[in-house]
Amino acid sequence: MANIYILIGAFLISIFLGRVIIPNILIISIRKKLFDQPDARKVHNRPIPRLGGVTFFPVIVFSFAVFTALRVMFNEIAYDVFTPQMACEFLFLIAGLTLLYIIGIADDLVGVRYRKKFLVQIISAALFPMAGLYVNHFYGLFGIGAVTPYIGIPLTMLLVVFITNAINLIDGIDGLASGLSMVALVIFGVIFIHYELWNFAILAFICVGVIIPFFAYNVFGNADKGRKIFMGDTGSLTLGYIISFFVIKYCMYVPGEDMQAYGSPIVVAFSLLLVPCLDVVRVVLKRARLGHPLFMPDKNHIHHKFLDMGFTPRRALITIQFMSAAFCAFSFVAVRYMDNTLVFVTDIVVWTLLNIWFNKIINKRLYGK
DSSP, X not given: OHHHHHHHHHHHHHHXXXXXXXXXXXXXXXXXXXXXXXXXXXXXXXOEEOOGGGGHHHHHHHHHHHHHHHHHHTTOOOTTTSOHHHHHHHHHHHHHHHHHXXXXXXXXXXXXXXXXXXXXXXXXXXXXXXXXXXXXXXXXXXXXXXXXXXXXXXXXXXXXXXXXXXXHHTTTSTTHHHHHHXXXXXXXXXXHHHTTOHHHHHHHHHHHHHHHHHHHHHHHOOGGGTOOOOOHHHHHHHHHHHHHHHXXXXXXXXXXXXXXXXXXXXXXXXXXXXXXXXXXXXXXXXXXXXXXXXXXXXXXXXXXXXXXXXXXXXXXXXXXXXHHHHHHHHHHHHHHHSOHHHHHHHHHHHHHHHHHHHHHHHHXXXXXX
């Protein structure tokens, strides 16, 4: 029972710290003119401070360190569960977060070429397999079971980079990246509570806690009064990397653990991130088909589609969140009764059909076709 109180305490402290730090970042950003400038691709029409994500990493590390120490002091850590390997997983996570935090701040302040960011992301992704954390089982997806490290380790690195960038690229309208991340983190936190992996659950709810005050400023803040802020690459890279950590941890098959008892962890984890992940795939494929640079920002993301259909940014946010929740609900239920591959393919087919429908609405509205 003490673990629940510690988790709640960590959650509340992270909210408090975020609420204290973000207004100060706003003041610094305004005084130093550290703004995200509007352009033809972006939704906002006035300069907005973009360093809100600077809050995430220090609050997460501080809160996690303090409340993990409290668990040790109160003898709430089961050392047969919190093994040296698990300790290495968290230490390598912090190391990777540090690298991404540095490159994220640099990008938000002065800009960094995508090749350098990509290199840092690959290095950070390689830290998980170094801790023995990688995808080693497909749970029957496409008829595949266990996979060797020669396949699992490169796949894990690819997934980490992919998920990190997916969260980064979906951050196009107020509250979208943070909202989708909060939902995924809450569900991962509940899963880890269920399986009594308290360190992971505490970390997940600490992340939710620090996002909440940012979400309030980002979505409901008044830009005219200097109360609005963006997370920037610093925040989106931090959230994407942590979520990828939870995905790999949940998907890794460990004999004797029962996290795999509920359907396929891969399908469940995929459903939580379906919107940002499939949106990135669709956008990259379209850029490749049109011969455009793959890493050049454009206005083809899912939130741009909703804006082109006539939605306001707030309505687009709510609709995309509901759409993501619907995919999650379907996958969570269907995975109990249907073949994993069928659930996975159904998600992709429905997503594809929805995008075709959205395109027809856009063409009719904008071009009369």
